[in-house]
Amino acid sequence: MINKSSRLNSKIFEKDIEMVANRQGYGEGLVAAGEKDEKVVVLSADLKESTRSILFEERFPERYIEVGVAEQALATLAAGMANYGKIPFISSYAAFSPGRNWEQIRTTIALNDVPVKIAGAHAGLTVGPDGATHQMLEDISIMRAMPNMIVVNPCDCLEAKKATMEAAKNGKPTYLRFAREKTPVFTSDDTPFKIGRVETFWESKDPQVAIIACGPLVYEALLAAKELEKKGIESLVINCHTIKPLDEQAIIRAAKTTGAVVTVEENQITGGLGGAVAEVLAKNFPTPMEFIGMPDSFGESGAPDELLEKYKMKSKDIIEAVKRVLGRKSS
Amino acid sequence: MTIEELEKKANEIRKDIIKMLLAAGSGHSAGPLGMADVFTALYFEILNIDPKKPDWPERDRLILSSGHIAPVLYATMAHRGFFPISKLKTLRKLGSGLQGHPERTKLIGIETTSGPLGSGLAQAAGYAYAARMDGARFRVFCLTSDAEHQEGNHWEAVAFAGKYNLSNLTCIVDRNNIQISGHTEDIMPLEPLEDKYKAFNWHVIGIDGHNMEEIIDAVNQARAVYEKPTVIIAHTIPGKGVDFMEYDFKWHGAVPGAADIPGEPPKAEQAKIALAQLRTLGGKIKSEHE
Numbered sequence: 001m002i003n004k005s006s007r008l009n010s011k012i013f014e015k016d017i018e019m020v021a022n023r024q025g026y027g028e029g030l031v032a033a034g035e036k037d038e039k040v041v042v043l044s045a046d047l048k049e050s051t052r053s054i055l056f057e058e059r060f061p062e063r064y065i066e067v068g069v070a071e072q073a074l075a076t077l078a079a080g081m082a083n084y085g086k087i088p089f090i091s092s093y094a095a096f097s098p099g100r101n102w103e104q105i106r107t108t109i110a111l112n113d114v115p116v117k118i119a120g121a122h123a124g125l126t127v128g129p130d131g132a133t134h135q136m137l138e139d140i141s142i143m144r145a146m147p148n149m150i151v152v153n154p155c156d157c158l159e160a161k162k163a164t165m166e167a168a169k170n171g172k173p174t175y176l177r178f179a180r181e182k183t184p185v186f187t188s189d190d191t192p193f194k195i196g197r198v199e200t201f202w203e204s205k206d207p208q209v210a211i212i213a214c215g216p217l218v219y220e221a222l223l224a225a226k227e228l229e230k231k232g233i234e235s236l237v238i239n240c241h242t243i244k245p246l247d248e249q250a251i252i253r254a255a256k257t258t259g260a261v262v263t264v265e266e267n268q269i270t271g272g273l274g275g276a277v278a279e280v281l282a283k284n285f286p287t288p289m290e291f292i293g294m295p296d297s298f299g300e301s302g303a304p305d306e307l308l309e310k311y312k313m314k315s316k317d318i319i320e321a322v323k324r325v326l327g328r329k330s331s
Numbered sequence: 332m333t334i335e336e337l338e339k340k341a342n343e344i345r346k347d348i349i350k351m352l353l354a355a356g357s358g359h360s361a362g363p364l365g366m367a368d369v370f371t372a373l374y375f376e377i378l379n380i381d382p383k384k385p386d387w388p389e390r391d392r393l394i395l396s397s398g399h400i401a402p403v404l405y406a407t408m409a410h411r412g413f414f415p416i417s418k419l420k421t422l423r424k425l426g427s428g429l430q431g432h433p434e435r436t437k438l439i440g441i442e443t444t445s446g447p448l449g450s451g452l453a454q455a456a457g458y459a460y461a462a463r464m465d466g467a468r469f470r471v472f473c474l475t476s477d478a479e480h481q482e483g484n485h486w487e488a489v490a491f492a493g494k495y496n497l498s499n500l501t502c503i504v505d506r507n508n509i510q511i512s513g514h515t516e517d518i519m520p521l522e523p524l525e526d527k528y529k530a531f532n533w534h535v536i537g538i539d540g541h542n543m544e545e546i547i548d549a550v551n552q553a554r555a556v557y558e559k560p561t562v563i564i565a566h567t568i569p570g571k572g573v574d575f576m577e578y579d580f581k582w583h584g585a586v587p588g589a590a591d592i593p594g595e596p597p598k599a600e601q602a603k604i605a606l607a608q609l610r611t612l613g614g615k616i617k618s619e620h621e
Contacts, residue, residue, distance in 0.1 A: 041461070065460065073487035076450045080394070080457025083435070083443055086464075088457075104450055104484065112444040113436050 027052025029164025079108035094120025094136035124266035141271030204234030213264035361569035363403035396451020397476035449482025478510035493532035540565030
């Protein structure tokens with residue numbers, strides 16, 4: 001059942017639940033962070049509208065900097081600004097930033113240890129019709145591999161706003177991952193959020209499996225948990241919005257409690273959230289696992305939902321993965 | 332300092348570069364030797380800095396983009412008093428602040444981390460833009476190699492600085508015409524470099540990068556330009572001061588004493604000959620001995 005202390009939206013499983021893209025939360029978070037701290041500046045590579053950086057530009061035009069379609073400069077200009085003392089957020093699509101400018105981020109932001117916030121919008125399969133070129137599915141993996149980098153993939157618009165505001169204060173290089181599509185707003189203003197700490201959204205009395213998810217697919221995981229409950233399978237759903245630093249203790253605890261883990265992400269299975277969880281468990285508490293995510297493949301054009309169906313990232317696929325992992329559990 | 336004192340200081344720095352590289356056993360020789368005059372002029376005459384207060388907020392900022400010429404940066408900083416000259420021999424050694432390429436978090440006084448080419452000017456431009464937002468008075472200098480003008484990231488920054496009229500930014504190009512595998516105009520031509528910068532709304536000055544007066548005058552001229560950024564294209568001789576290294580791209584990524592190179596002095600003699608030549612400062616100093 002839903003963990004009451006997570007204070008999720010009471011309409012969570014209703015048909016008319018509000019749908020908002022989590023990138024909107026980024027835009028709102030930028031404005032809120034900008035109000036709190038005048039050191040916050042926002043740079044955009046010709047994508048202010050779709051990254052929602054436009055909200056910041058409207059409120060603080062003097063602190064908004066347009067750099068043109070130049071993602072390498074986007075990262076390196078921001079590195080210089082952060083080195084001086086600003087708190088720059090850089091906005092583009094994840095395929096280009098951190099996709100194209102990964103080395104610049106590595107050298108001038110992460111190794112340099114300056115607090116630039118990289119916002120990768122339109123990440124994941126659900127960019128849809130734009131096709132494989134724009135469906136960034138490797139960003140969690142490449143950013144997680146980078147020392148000094150914090151990696152956060154918020155589950156909805158409200159969490160995106162909280163993550164943006166917290167990133168403005170953390171003093172560290174930080175990657176924030178957002179999606180294009182409207183997705184259910186299933187948390188609330190009161191849902192706890194702290195970078196680096198998981199939240200258990202679904203907690204049954206005697207859970208047999210832990211579903212560890214990030215991004216908007218956390219909602220699919222909750223839908224799966226609800227269906228599984230009807231079938232008599234009790235579970236945990238853990239919102240693991242921070243892929244790095246991973247909340248290792250909570251993940252080990254969940255594995256010990258359940259003895260089976262399914263990870264869910266809109267990223268390559270290779271090196272993503274699933275990889276991160278597997279690394280921790282292999283060392284501390286080897287546990288049977290199943291992985292929902294992109295199976296070493298590029299995407300293609302299609303409607304977002306069609307793509308999630310085709311690449312098996314829907315709640316029914318999570319249910320199947322749960323059944324598989326339960327079958328592998330040693331009794 | 333007088334011009335002559337600056338020239339002597341640059342020569343001291345060149346000698347230390349040879350000694351550092353000999354001790355390190357790897358690194359780059361031609362670029363550091365070629366830029367010793369520019370670095371000396373900057374650190375001893377031009378930059379508003381205080382080695383005792385490396386974090387002083389009003390200091391001028393020097394962003395080294397071509398991180399592979401770090402030995403000249405380190406040697407100049409040591410001579411200027413940022414750290415003891417004795418530390419220079421730790422270049423590229425385990426635990427040293429003098430990393431093979433400069434790292435901001437490893438050595439006090441380093442303004443940014445660099446090495447991968449083409450990313451310095453953008454950092455300097457971002458720095459200058461942010462400083463101007465706050466009305467800061469200091470100037471931002473960026474030192475780039477010529478070959479890193481083959482990088483797209485660099486031109487993105489040239490466009491940005493031109494668009495936003497960053498007059499508090501000065502870029503100094505080490506135009507030595509060589510890169511690791513040949514001459515720039517053979518590998519990928521850069522000319523007409525001055526025209527390219529002009530087309531991007533930059534003020535352009537070309538100088539002899541070994542003439543102290545020209546270096547200092549050019550920077551003063553850049554200070555006076557208030558409506559656009561300035562680029563100083565410093566024509567330098569790679570390997571300057573050591574005859575067998577001068578103009579020779581083989582010494583871009585090689586160091587004295589590490590290997591026998593066809594057509595060059597034997598490795599055991601390379602550093603000795605280089606230091607002997609540098610002692611006389613191209614014949615200007617007759618009586619100095621080590």
